[in-house]
Amino acid sequence: MELEFPVMPACLTKAEEKIMDYIFGHTGHFLFASIGQLSEQLGISDATISRFARHVGCKDFKELKAVVMEQSTIGEPAIKMAGTLNKEKNFCVESWIMQQQICLKHTMEQLDSVEFQRAAEEIVTARRIFIHGKNASGSMAQLLFYRLRRLGIQVSLLPAGGTEIIEGLVHADNNDLVVMFSFSKISNEGRLILDYQKSAGYHTLAFTSRLYVPKEQMANVNLYVYRGEEKEYHSMSAPAAIVDALTLVVSEKIGAKSVDKLREIHVLKRQYTNI
Template structure:
């Protein structure tokens, strides 16, 4: 990155230019360094680093880090912002924050839309699931859960021409489920666009409340994952998936429980010791 400062690089001392160069070229390492670690790494004193922070318009070293986070992009910056928000990292505080995310998700839950999603899953001839990057784990979990209930489920390749080959199988009476949290991916655009030709329905798990019409799936289910520059948690999306599976199980009634019973009998016959 190239850090934008309130002063020009020419106004910095040689030591301060050394600090700036390190931030620009080792942003991730800087974000996870204490003032002492940074000073030692650069062969400077803590006081020199503190003076640099004040010279560029920051109150202190912590404020300097916040400025870098604001201008940086990528997962390291998000994690650093999350860890520094409440001072020293606390597992208990982090878990309490996940409770807040769940509460926000619950407040935003549109029960009518949720029920539409459940009905779409139950009534679909086949369910195709698409997840990319971290969301691929959610797609796999949902495929596992729905498959155990006897639904016909297929995982779509994450991208490239292989996605098109998988999507080509989706037709009317099918449902394509996608995960489109912070933004709509290129693959997500393909899924939505091709639905107009193939006639399948779409269901999207999202973390945005305001979505342009051209980026909207037929059904959208919201899960809160944190603020834009935070580490994006999967706690609420996972809970929403569990809720969806339980609702689908209830909606299927005997059909779903029979599938689970058949699976149990197979396990008993072939793997009696577990």
């Protein structure tokens, strides 16, 4: 890995060379380490590490980690996690919750209320609903599946990846809706869903974190959610909030039918409490 610092010193002390070598050889460990942990690992004082940061043109240790993180080639999930943790000296749950409030605020500011109502209408009028999400997005697909199924809506989950998705998607037609979670970029499976739509005729609803989506990657209805900056750990707070809000609007549109189904579920649960 090659790194460029704001200042490249002509010479380094033995301790600084040791720090530099550790950054190059153990980048992931460096990004997740506190200055105290790095000091213990290398047998070098906190003050020496701080001086090294200033020597290479950084204001402090935190800025040094930011410079390394910006140029790092380690796995993207690790980079995002490090980016979030490095915002503060130690992780603080209160600060994290405040950050989720920011995600919700950005989502609220950018969410198109007309598009949101269209999404609810698509769900209500569809004969069947197919939901796709992979990796972390799979959790939101599961949540929407659970919420809609409780309302008595005919809904199924598409396989997360590979050609197996075709076995589920082939049953969708022009009376159906395919919901896809494709936040920061569209997956190969997402491209398949949009491409097959042209011949199958089903409608599509996409959850996205992109304010600009190329025309060829747009669904019939697109709902924006903010999940954090590019190199931060991406939160699911806003997507979960929009899924729940969508569920409530759909329930309202369905009316008494949704209440009857929930009541039936409640009765059956009481009847079979031993399961």
